[in-house]
Amino acid sequence: MKRTIAAALFLSLAIALPAAAQETPVRPKANEVVFVAKVRVQPAIPEAFFAQYSDARQDTVPATTAYLSLSAKGSAWGGLASPVGRLNRFGYITMRLPKDRAFSFPELRVYILDNGYFSITLPVNLEFTVPEGAQYVYLGTFVFAYSDEYFTPVSLSRVDEFDDALAGLRAALGPDARLVRAALVEAAP
Amino acid sequence: MHGRSLAATLAIAALSLTILGSCVSIGPSTMPKGEIGSPGTHTLVYGYLGFHNVFGKRPMQYPRYIQLDPDAEPGLEYAIHPKYDGSFFLPPLPAGTSWKLLSFLEAGTNSTTVYQQGVMGRNAWDPRLEKPGLMYLGAFAWSAGPRAWAGEDDYSAWGIHPFPDDGYELAALEALLPQFAKTEWEPIIKARIKELEP
Numbered sequence: 001m002k003r004t005i006a007a008a009l010f011l012s013l014a015i016a017l018p019a020a021a022q023e024t025p026v027r028p029k030a031n032e033v034v035f036v037a038k039v040r041v042q043p044a045i046p047e048a049f050f051a052q053y054s055d056a057r058q059d060t061v062p063a064t065t066a067y068l069s070l071s072a073k074g075s076a077w078g079g080l081a082s083p084v085g086r087l088n089r090f091g092y093i094t095m096r097l098p099k100d101r102a103f104s105f106p107e108l109r110v111y112i113l114d115n116g117y118f119s120i121t122l123p124v125n126l127e128f129t130v131p132e133g134a135q136y137v138y139l140g141t142f143v144f145a146y147s148d149e150y151f152t153p154v155s156l157s158r159v160d161e162f163d164d165a166l167a168g169l170r171a172a173l174g175p176d177a178r179l180v181r182a183a184l185v186e187a188a189p
Numbered sequence: 190m191h192g193r194s195l196a197a198t199l200a201i202a203a204l205s206l207t208i209l210g211s212c213v214s215i216g217p218s219t220m221p222k223g224e225i226g227s228p229g230t231h232t233l234v235y236g237y238l239g240f241h242n243v244f245g246k247r248p249m250q251y252p253r254y255i256q257l258d259p260d261a262e263p264g265l266e267y268a269i270h271p272k273y274d275g276s277f278f279l280p281p282l283p284a285g286t287s288w289k290l291l292s293f294l295e296a297g298t299n300s301t302t303v304y305q306q307g308v309m310g311r312n313a314w315d316p317r318l319e320k321p322g323l324m325y326l327g328a329f330a331w332s333a334g335p336r337a338w339a340g341e342d343d344y345s346a347w348g349i350h351p352f353p354d355d356g357y358e359l360a361a362l363e364a365l366l367p368q369f370a371k372t373e374w375e376p377i378i379k380a381r382i383k384e385l386e387p
């Protein structure tokens with residue numbers, strides 16, 4: 001019985017992670033949308049210190065990676081997170097558009113050296129609706145500031161780097177690429 | 190989603206415990222071999238870490254602490270349960286270092302649930318070793334809260350909760366004392382036991 005549950009959990013995880021993170025933007029299909037976001041952490045994470053905990057058998061230490069919990073509003077997969085990629089650079093997450101175009105964005109996470117044990121989980125509790133016709137949606141640049149070795153939170157702010165994000169998109173896809181800002185609102189309880 | 194995954198976790202935990210009965214592996218019961226840090230330079234952290242649910246009160250399984258101060262040596266230490274009663278201690282660790290509960294387990298016969306705590310935030314059960322000597326951390330348990338757990342259906346209430354000291358400090362000191370026999374720690378531990386004894 002437990003094996004069945006474990007297998008079902010594993011399978012559901014495997015199925016529920018279709019969102020692909022890209023460090024360069026791609027053109028979405030007709031029923032898809034590409035979210036653009038960036039995550040910064042201040043001060044910089046002492047990665048060399050955490051690398052000492054890494055498996056010595058690994059040749060390279062993975063990069064610290066940010067994840068956004070994004071899902072169709074009301075979906076059962078709300079807790080799953082899509083990688084937005086490395087810190088301090090724009091990442092692109094391609095997702096299927098639900099019929100009502102509504103998304104939940106409950107939290108963002110930072111995995112130091114992409115290690116799930118070294119996680120920083122930041123609730124944002126937001127939701128938004130993708131405007132009709134929008135293919136690329138800028139969610140924002142999220143800046144997490146902390147004060148000590150326990151990553152005690154000082155603030156989590158959203159900075160507007162829309163112009164930079166648009167420039168990056170146009171550099172990759174051409175001058176016709178259009179980007180819109182997500183109208184993020186606090187999720188209803 | 191959080192509640193849903195927690196519900197699934199709890200269901201698996203309940204199944205595991207039903208099948209397993211009372212005695213599961215809870216981690217090391219003795220200190221790793223080697224030199225023991227001195228009370229002049231090191232801190233001996235002790236307390237109670239439990240896992241309380243409708244099946245009863247058990248020790249937390251394999252609680253593992255990580256050292257987070259980037260200016261000090263890295264370190265990973267399993268809490269030592271000298272007895273099967275939730276009492277625990279950490280091997281004496283250099284004063285000035287910062288430790289956080291990184292994970293613990295709920296191990297069954299076919300499945301193991303890892304409760305990852307992440308590296309963000311300092312809770313009451315995450316000791317910053319300000320000075321050398323004894324440091325009673327407190328009594329904490331994964332539970333639905335200090336009182337209610339049977340019939341509790343608000344899964345969001347489940348987490349690590351502090352418990353008022355109900356003889357936990359004395360029990361922990363008495364349990365760890367034999368491992369510090371004939372060390373510099375022995376008189377310090379005995380003195381504290383004497384203070385606590387009714």
